[in-house]
Amino acid sequence: MMEFPNYCGECGAELESKHIEGRERAYCGHCSQPVYRNAxxxxxxxxxxxxxxxxxxxxxxxxxxxxxxxxxxxxxxxxxxxxxxxxxxxxxxxxxxxxxxxxxxxxxxxxxxxxxxxxxxxxxxxxxxxxxxxxxxxxxxxxxxxxxxxxxxxxxxxxxxxxxxxxxxxxx
Incomplete structure (x- = not known):
């Protein structure tokens, strides 16, 4: 299982896990967007x-x-x-x-x-x-x-x- 970051790199808010685009992703509720982990x-x-x-x-x-x-x-x-x-x-x-x-x-x-x-x-x-x-x-x-x-x-x-x-x- 891929580890997610704990905090948003944009605003610093604590991230949650959310099912987006067919997979679990880190999600910032404050910014209302996923935090992508790209190669x-x-x-x-x-x-x-x-x-x-x-x-x-x-x-x-x-x-x-x-x-x-x-x-x-x-x-x-x-x-x-x-x-x-x-x-x-x-x-x-x-x-x-x-x-x-x-x-x-x-x-x-x-x-x-x-x-x-x-x-x-x-x-x-x-x-x-x-x-x-x-x-x-x-x-x-x-x-x-x-x-x-x-x-x-x-x-x-x-x-x-x-x-x-x-x-x-x-x-x-």
């Missing part, structure tokens, strides 16, 4: 090199210590492909033109704590990126991996991403 949008990039994919080791929640695609939250005025290219540069040190990104997949992730993110995933090839791979300030490591070698080494992949990575490699 936060993120942009990410899978850089494929033959059967390898560029991954970062997460140092920030969620999934600290696991390997994931370079990704992060969109800024309020930022299209997803620009956010994906920015996050790739910040987390791995390599750059790509947004024109070289192909929309590949979306992935809705439930972190189990009431927060949800929608990752808009782009794909590109290693030949389309420039720069040397190096972990950014919010990544413990960044490198190309064969998924099987990663798993054989006892490493983990962020929940919900392994099948998408495998599909991206297979279709490249």
């Amino acid at each position: 936060k949008p993120c942009g990410g990039v899978l850089v494929i090199d033959d059967e390898q994919v560029l991954l970062v080791k997460r140092t920030n929640p969620p999934a600290v210590g696991s390997w994931s695609l370079p990704a992060g939250f969109l800024e309020v005025d930022e299209p997803p492909e620009l956010a994906a290219a920015r996050e790739l540069r910040e987390e791995t040190g390599v750059s790509v033109s947004p024109d070289d990104l192909e929309l590949f997949e979306t992935n809705l992730i439930d972190h189990g704590d009431g927060t949800h993110v929608l990752v808009i995933i782009y794909r590109t090839t290693r030949s389309a990126v420039s720069g040397d791979v190096q972990a950014g300030s919010d990544a413990g490591d960044a490198q190309f991996w064969h998924i099987e070698e990663l798993l054989e080494a006892g490493e983990s992949i962020e929940l919900g991403h392994e099948s998408i990575m495998r599909q991206a490699i297979a279709e490249t």
Whole structure:
């Protein structure tokens, strides 16, 4: 069951639970409106090199210590492909033109704590990126991996991403 906030972010009134649009939602009687809990949008990039994919080791929640695609939250005025290219540069040190990104997949992730993110995933090839791979300030490591070698080494992949990575490699 999803947890609701206790108070309205607009007026501060205590919220109640009310059946709206086919589901239980937090509702502010003072504002006479539901309080929606929407997924936060993120942009990410899978850089494929033959059967390898560029991954970062997460140092920030969620999934600290696991390997994931370079990704992060969109800024309020930022299209997803620009956010994906920015996050790739910040987390791995390599750059790509947004024109070289192909929309590949979306992935809705439930972190189990009431927060949800929608990752808009782009794909590109290693030949389309420039720069040397190096972990950014919010990544413990960044490198190309064969998924099987990663798993054989006892490493983990962020929940919900392994099948998408495998599909991206297979279709490249």
